[in-house]
Amino acid sequence: MKTLNSIFSKTLVAVLAIGMFAFTGCSTDSTPEVGTLEVKLHDAPADFDEVNVFIERVEVNNTTNEEQGWQVISEPNQQFNLLELTNGVFEVIGEAELETGLYPQIRLILSRDNNSVVADGVANDLFIPSGAQTGVKLNVNAEIEEGIVYTLLLDFDALRSVHTTGQSPNMDYILKPVIRASNEALTGNVGGVVSPVEARAAVFAIAGEDTLSSTYANEDSGEFLLVGLEEGAYDVSVEPREEGFGSEYLENIEVTLGETTDLETIELTVENNE
CATH class of the missing domain: 2.60.40.4130 (Immunoglobulin-like)
Structure with missing residues (x-):
């Protein structure tokens, strides 16, 4: 009887070992393929001393649903003087690894405060109507590929974006962003x-x-x-x-x-x- 039990035990161990080997050999790597998205900001010039915009977050969307699918790629929480980003000068405002695929949209979440226009040495408030809620959305159709850095250029046109309101002294200027997005590799x-x-x-x-x-x-x-x-x-x-x-x-x-x-x-x- 001991001999039969011993044979049965050895057989069971062998079967389990073969099963575990087969399971391991057939398993696939669940790690998703990733590439890198880099976002650079630059600007066309305008006849102001400064145009200061505070960027809280940069987000991308890999769905066509404008309300869902957003993921944060960076949180600069920083004010940028757009007029310093001209003549080939860029500011990297986001860089992150993303799963491969198509990302139709990007958006900049702007602060409602800390934005200003300096004209003739005088600082004025720059009002951003919805930048802190829905963000400034852009259609980019960025195709992220494995192991590749996709560099997105955002040309923030201050001249076309900043408008005078002619209203209260605390709201002299309003920002209606005009931004052109392009794939650096195709320019x-x-x-x-x-x-x-x-x-x-x-x-x-x-x-x-x-x-x-x-x-x-x-x-x-x-x-x-x-x-x-x-x-x-x-x-x-x-x-x-x-x-x-x-x-x-x-x-x-x-x-x-x-x-x-x-x-x-x-x-x-x-x-x-x-």
């Missing part, structure tokens, strides 16, 4: 130098009747960089902001993905006002 840039620097030139990239990127040339060096342009041909307009200088208009400037087209030095004529 290129246009750069160069404007001379003389005293012209304090504004530079525009134009396609048809639309201005797609703009900046002010650096007031010390005259250098400029127009960023986030899709591949194709653009006209580049250079307009002085000071009197006594002529403008320049360059046609059919080609932009190539991942590259900067160098226009070298653009000379503005000095007008004789005598």
Whole structure:
């Protein structure tokens, strides 16, 4: 009897071992595939001293439901002067690993407070109607792939976004955000130098009747960089902001993905006002 029990026990152990091996061998790795989303903020220039916007959170959505599916990728809780983010200067406001897939939307949750416009040295309140509740939503259709960094450029156009209210002194300006989103990997840039620097030139990239990127040339060096342009041909307009200088208009400037087209030095004529 002991011999039979011993044989039965050994057989049972062997069966269990084989079963555990089979279970382990057939199991799949449940770890989801992930990629990285990086969000960069930059701005088109505006004729203010400062445009300060306080960003509380950055969120993305991997569903088509605008009320559900939002997940936080960063919480900057920080004020940004948009006018410091021009001429090729960026601020990374979010970076996170996400499960692979399509993310149709991104939104910025803005504070109702701590936003301001400084004009002619005077600070004014900047009112944001719904930024703290529903956020500023953008359709981006960001495709996150395994092991790949997807860099999203947000061009926050302060010039088109800030409006005067003409109402109470505590609500002089209102923000109606105009933001253009693009995949950095699918864009290129246009750069160069404007001379003389005293012209304090504004530079525009134009396609048809639309201005797609703009900046002010650096007031010390005259250098400029127009960023986030899709591949194709653009006209580049250079307009002085000071009197006594002529403008320049360059046609059919080609932009190539991942590259900067160098226009070298653009000379503005000095007008004789005598």
